[in-house]
Amino acid sequence: FADMVTVVLSLLAALALCVSGHSVSAFGRSLPAAELSALRLSGGPRADTYGELTDEGFRTLYSSELQQGDTFVDLGSGRGQLVQQAISEFNVERAVGIELSPTRHNEAVAALNAAGTSLANRAMLLCADAGGESAAEALQAATVVWVANLCFDVQLQRKLASRIEAAQSVRFVAVLKPFPEVPAGFELVEPAVLARCSWTHKMTHPCMPLTPGHPCSRYRRLL
Secondary structure, X not given: OHHHHHHXXXXXXXXXXXXXXXXXXXXXXXXXXXXXXXXXXXHOOOOOOXXXXXXXXXXXXXXXXXXXXXXXXXXXXXXXXXXXXXXXXXXXXXXXXXXXXXXXXXXXXXXXHHHOHHHHOOEEEXXXXXXXXXXXXXXXXXXXXXXXXXXXXXXXXXXXXXXXXXXXXXXXXXXXXOOOOOOOOEEEEEEEEEEOEXXXXXXXXXXXXXXXXXXEEEEEEOO
């Protein structure tokens, strides 16, 4: 029962994020109206909402999945912190971040450049649509994927699931919200895993209590 209460509280906190003022901010930095419109056009009316998986949350989801030689792709990579963590902590061969907002993309590029060439040489940051051709091309070389899809609409989620199905090298995917259908060739790994996110790591709405993590779904390719 306690676990069920935790999951419910986590989902309520996520719902609060999707209807809160975070839709107009990248952690304190306002996005231009044109960027907000582009985000909504790509992923639906709430796709401009921003939140992050924390480094602890990333570790929870991927510590037993990422390995040397992997290519990690982050669809909706924001400020690029997971791209850096995949390389610095898990020693993946390559990490790619796809972010539609130029403001967030530029922050990610600046942070990557500051991290040094040894890390930057193994990373690629693209200012592009997660549902676009650049992302589809990146997925063709991916082995492990993260999708920050909490506020994406059904149309974009189905497109991403279809692209992942077609990327035969992808073996593991984690998402903030389950895809409408399990991608063909994959199985849903039960149960969902509670992973720390920005809206669970600290209280982001006066009516929402602190929660230990957001329930993330995982998919593994069938052998």
